[in-house]
Amino acid sequence: MIRKLRFVLLLLCTTLTLSATNFASADTTQIHASITPLNYSPVRPQSDGTFHDGLLFAEQSNGALVYYNTKGKLAFTLPANVKPLGDFLGQRALVRNIDTNRYGYINTTGKLVIPCTYLEAGYFSEGVAHVTMANSNEAFIDRSGKVVTTLQQKYSSEYIFSEGLALAYAPRGNKIGFINTSGELAISYKYTYARGFSEGLAVVQNSEGLYGYIDTRGKQVIPFQYKSAGDYSERWAPVQSTKGKWGFIDKQGKVVIPYKYNNAHGFSEGLATVYNASGHVGFINPKGTLVIGYQKYNRAFPFKEGFALVGVVTKSDPSGKFGYIDRQGKLLTKLAYQSASSSFNNGYAVALKDRGTGYILTKRP
Numbered sequence: 001m002i003r004k005l006r007f008v009l010l011l012l013c014t015t016l017t018l019s020a021t022n023f024a025s026a027d028t029t030q031i032h033a034s035i036t037p038l039n040y041s042p043v044r045p046q047s048d049g050t051f052h053d054g055l056l057f058a059e060q061s062n063g064a065l066v067y068y069n070t071k072g073k074l075a076f077t078l079p080a081n082v083k084p085l086g087d088f089l090g091q092r093a094l095v096r097n098i099d100t101n102r103y104g105y106i107n108t109t110g111k112l113v114i115p116c117t118y119l120e121a122g123y124f125s126e127g128v129a130h131v132t133m134a135n136s137n138e139a140f141i142d143r144s145g146k147v148v149t150t151l152q153q154k155y156s157s158e159y160i161f162s163e164g165l166a167l168a169y170a171p172r173g174n175k176i177g178f179i180n181t182s183g184e185l186a187i188s189y190k191y192t193y194a195r196g197f198s199e200g201l202a203v204v205q206n207s208e209g210l211y212g213y214i215d216t217r218g219k220q221v222i223p224f225q226y227k228s229a230g231d232y233s234e235r236w237a238p239v240q241s242t243k244g245k246w247g248f249i250d251k252q253g254k255v256v257i258p259y260k261y262n263n264a265h266g267f268s269e270g271l272a273t274v275y276n277a278s279g280h281v282g283f284i285n286p287k288g289t290l291v292i293g294y295q296k297y298n299r300a301f302p303f304k305e306g307f308a309l310v311g312v313v314t315k316s317d318p319s320g321k322f323g324y325i326d327r328q329g330k331l332l333t334k335l336a337y338q339s340a341s342s343s344f345n346n347g348y349a350v351a352l353k354d355r356g357t358g359y360i361l362t363k364r365p
Contacts (some may be wrong), residue, residue, distance in 0.1 A: 003057060003345050022127040024203060024239065029306060029363065029364070030364045030365070031307070031362070031363060032361065032362045033351065033360070034360040037357045037359060038072050038350070038359060038360060039058075039060045039356060039357075040352065040356070041060075041061075041355045041356055042059070042352065043059050043065065046100070047086060047087045047342070048087065048342070049059045049350060050087070050343060051070065051345045051348045051350070052087045052088040052089060052131050053091050053360070054069060054108070054348075055108060056068045056350055056360075057085045057093075061356040065083065065084050065276065066284075067093075068360075070362075071360075072360050075108070076109060078106070081098050081111070082095050082097055082098075082195075085103075086123060088108060089123050090124040091107065091108050092107065092113070092124050094144055095112070102116040102134075103116055103119075104116035104118065105119065105124075105145075106289065106364040112115075113144075114144075114145035115145075118132060118133060119132040119133070119196075122158065122159050124143065124161045125161045126164070127142060128140040128148060128161065128181055129159070139151060140150040148181075149185040150183070153183070155169075155179055155185075156169040158169065161181060162196035162198065163197040163198075164180055165178040165179065165186060165187070165196075165197055165202075165298065166178065166196070169189075169197065173189070174190070174192070175191060176189060176190075177191070188218070190228075191205055191206065193211075195217045197216060198233060199231075199235070199251075200231050200232075201214065201221060201222075203229045203231060203235075203237075210242075211224060211229040212229075213232075213253075221253075222249070223251075225242070226240055226241065227242050229311060230265060234266070234267035234268070234270070235267075236248045236250055236266075236286070239251055241259045245260055246263055246264035247260065247261065247264070248288075257284070257286075257288040258288070261275060261276070262276060262277055263275040267286065267300075268303045269305075269306070271283040271285060271303050271308075272284050273300045273308075274290075278294070280295065280297065281298060281300040281310060282294040282295075283308075285299075292327075292329035295310055296312055296350035298312055299312070299313050299320060299339065301343065302343070303327065304344050304345070305345075305363060306344075306363070307324045307343075307344055307349075307363070309322055309343070310323065311323070311335065311337070312335060321336055321338070322337040323335060323336065337351055337353070338352060340352050344361070347362060347363040348361065348362060348363070
């Protein structure tokens with residue numbers, strides 16, 4: 001049975017409505033929306049709704065699960081008894097043979113390159129995937145299907161590795177630790193909450209509900225002292241003081257941008273999302289300068305390839321309406337979209353107008 005991911009998908013999954021128009025930004029970069037609608041809905045939670053390896057995992061209006069290429073065409077057709085289960089990661093996608101109920105992997109041409117022989121299987125991360133073999137032994141395999149590690153004990157884990165470590169959950173007591181790709185418990189079960197490693201550090205929470213950071217050896221680098229905290233990105237991390245305001249710290253725990261925001265998210269492409277007391281969104285640079293001022297938007301996602309998705313959510317419209325802005329804060333599309341559209345990846349994104357109707361977006365100079 002496929003494992004459900006417990007971590008939040010960080011890439012944009014937002015429902016967008018785009019007209020078939022070119023939208024020019026201040027630096028002449030354009031977003032081109034496909035003229036022909038795509039028979040598309042995102043597949044949750046197995047997909048983040050983003051193109052991976054040039055392919056988009058999609059559910060059609062008849063319930064069929066398919067992969068589209070960047071031109072909006074079906075990339076390939078799988079045999080009727082092979083069901084796709086998720087995004088491509090490392091040029092491999094998980095599939096299940098519905099006749100045998102066994103799992104395997106296809107490549108980006110739809111070829112079954114790792115046969116459906118596993119009782120259970122997970123997604124590839126950092127070149128390995130966790131599988132349960134026919135004899136019930138558990139192992140990590142590489143992209144060719146070769147066993148690289150045979151596990152000597154069972155773990156409760158999604159086996160999503162970042163910087164060589166994956167979250168693991170204690171059999172009893174609800175504590176969290178980390179395992180390595182050798183199948184060892186590298187950091188013991190002692191945290192009530194944890195996130196994957198980013199730039200050498202991971203957010204962890206103690207039994208008192210305070211957050212701090214550890215390194216990949218499990219050493220406490222920044223003490224438990226924050227009400228909440230985010231991942232490191234571009235050297236800094238957003239943290240919330242015990243008084244409730246958000247600021248940013250460096251990897252020594254020094255405050256580099258003061259605690260003055262009602263909420264904040266990490267840096268991406270040199271800009272970080274911050275929220276003021278009214279709940280409106282702005283973007284700051286690493287000096288703490290507000291370079292995209294607070295406007296009417298009260299939701300925002302990180303910049304990716306020069307664009308960020310922003311929107312307005314209200315009590316009367318809890319799904320909200322979203323559109324893309326450029327790095328100057330100029331709105332390039334109408335605010336007409338929902339929040340499950342994707343970020344750009346290698347120049348392409350997908351915008352969902354209604355369930356079953358999407359548009360492929362192309363970044364053009």
